[in-house]
Amino acid sequence: EKGGYEHFMLKEIHEQPKALRDTLTSRLYDDKKEIVLDKIKLGKEELDKINRIYIVACGTAYHAGLIGKYSIEKYARIPVEADIASEFRYRNPIIDEKTLLILISQSGETADTLAAMRLAKQKGARVMAVTNVVGSSVSREADDVLYTWAGPEIAVASTKAYTTQLACMYMIALHLGMLKGTVNEEELTKIQESLKASPEMVEKVIKKESAIKEFAYDKFNVRDVFFLGRGSDYYASLEGSLKMKEISYIHSEAYPAGELKHGPIALIEEGTVVIALCTQTELLEKMMSNIKEVKARGAYVVALAKESDKAIEKEADKVFYIPDTQDDIAPIPTVVILQILAYYLSVARGCDVDKPRNLAKSVTVE
Ligand code: F6R
Numbered sequence: 539e540k541g542g543y544e545h546f547m548l549k550e551i552h553e554q555p556k557a558l559r560d561t562l563t564s565r566l567y568d569d570k571k572e573i574v575l576d577k578i579k580l581g582k583e584e585l586d587k588i589n590r591i592y593i594v595a596c597g598t599a600y601h602a603g604l605i606g607k608y609s610i611e612k613y614a615r616i617p618v619e620a621d622i623a624s625e626f627r628y629r630n631p632i633i634d635e636k637t638l639l640i641l642i643s644q645s646g647e648t649a650d651t652l653a654a655m656r657l658a659k660q661k662g663a664r665v666m667a668v669t670n671v672v673g674s675s676v677s678r679e680a681d682d683v684l685y686t687w688a689g690p691e692i693a694v695a696s697t698k699a700y701t702t703q704l705a706c707m708y709m710i711a712l713h714l715g716m717l718k719g720t721v722n723e724e725e726l727t728k729i730q731e732s733l734k735a736s737p738e739m740v741e742k743v744i745k746k747e748s749a750i751k752e753f754a755y756d757k758f759n760v761r762d763v764f765f766l767g768r769g770s771d772y773y774a775s776l777e778g779s780l781k782m783k784e785i786s787y788i789h790s791e792a793y794p795a796g797e798l799k800h801g802p803i804a805l806i807e808e809g810t811v812v813i814a815l816c817t818q819t820e821l822l823e824k825m826m827s828n829i830k831e832v833k834a835r836g837a838y839v840v841a842l843a844k845e846s847d848k849a850i851e852k853e854a855d856k857v858f859y860i861p862d863t864q865d866d867i868a869p870i871p872t873v874v875i876l877q878i879l880a881y882y883l884s885v886a887r888g889c890d891v892d893k894p895r896n897l898a899k900s901v902t903v904e
C-alpha cells in the first residue's frame with residue numbers, strides 16, 4: 539500500500555507532480571483566456587457585491603491560506619484577511635452579506651473550520667470551500683466547492699494536500715481577478731504557464747532528494763532551526779517550520795526576515811542553523827543583507843533560491859535551488875524541498891514519521 543516507499547509521507551511527497559497535474563489540468567486551458575473552476579457559481583455580479591474576503595483554516599491549510607491572501611489581493615485587488623479558524627470564530631469577526639469566506643480543509647471535517655463556516659453562513663456570508671474530500675461536511679455545506687485532486691492523504695503531516703491547495707489559491711486569485719477585470723490577459727498567460735510547469739518543477743526538486751537527505755543526516759542533531767523569508771517566502775517558511783516541528787520534533791521558528799532586529803536575532807549564536815528562503819526577486823537583496831547579519835553572529839545558513847541566483851553562494855554555507863519560475867509560484871517547489879528535509883530529519887532521528895506523537899490526522903474536536 540506504500541507503493542514501495544518506506545513511509546506514506548515519502549510516497550505522498552513523490553505523488554505531488556501527479557496531484558498537481560490532476561488539480562490543474564482540467565481547469566487551465568491553452569486556448570482559453572480563462573480559468574474554469576468547476577461548478578463555482580460565484581459570478582461577476584455576486585463578486586461585485588463582495589467587499590471583504592476571509593480565508594479561514596487550521597495548520598497547514600492556514601499556511602496555504604496566507605498565500606491565497608497574498609495572491610487574491612495581488613490579482614483581484616479585494617481586501618483579504620487570512621485567519622486561523624479557532625481565532626476567527628471567537629473574535630466576533632465582521633461578517634455580512636458582502637463577505638466571502640474561503641475555507642481550506644484537506645479533510646473537510648476540522649471542527650474549528652466547520653464552526654467558522656457555520657458562523658459565517660448564519661451571518662449571511664457566501665462560503666467557498668477548498669477541500670480534498672468529496673462528500674465531506676465542508677463540501678456539503680459550502681455554497682461553492684473547489685476540490686484539490688490530491689487523492690487520499692494518509693500521513694499525518696500534510697504534503698500533497700498543501701501543494702494542491704496552493705494551486706487552487708492561485709487559480710481562485712486569477713479567476714476572481716478576471717471577473718473583476720484586474721488581471722490582464724498577458725499576466726494571466728504568464729502565471730498560467732508557470733502553474734502548468736509546476737508539476738515538472740516539483741519533479742526536478744524531488745531529484746535532489748539524496749542531496750537533501752545527506753544534509754539532513756549530517757545535521758540531525760540540531761536543536762533549533764530558524765526559518766527566515768519575506769513575502770511569499772515567509773509564508774512558505776511557516777509551513778517548512780511546521781513540518782519540521784511535527785515530524786522531527788526539532789524546535790523551529792519562522793520569522794519575516796525584517797523582524798530579525800526586533801527580537802529574534804538575540805537567539806542567533808555560533809552554529810545556529812538558519813534556513814533563509816530567497817526566491818522572491820524583488821526581496822533578494824534584502825534577504826542577502828539578513829543573511830550577512832546572522833552570519834556575522836555565527837549562524838550556519840542554508841539558503842533556498844532560484845537556479846539563476848547563484849550569487850547567493852557567496853553568502854550562504856549551503857544552497858538548495860528551485861527551478862527558475864514566476865515568483866508567485868515559487869512556494870510550490872520551495873516547500874517540497876522543506877518537506878523532504880523534514881522527512882529525512884525525522885528518519886535520521888528515529889521518529890515515527892507517519893504518526894508523530896500527540897497528533898491526529900483529522901482534528902474533529904476542539
Ligand atoms: C500539518 C497538518 C495539520 C492540518 C490541520 C488542518 O501537517 O496536517 O496542520 O493541516 O489540522 O486539517 P484540515 O486541512 O483537514 O482541515
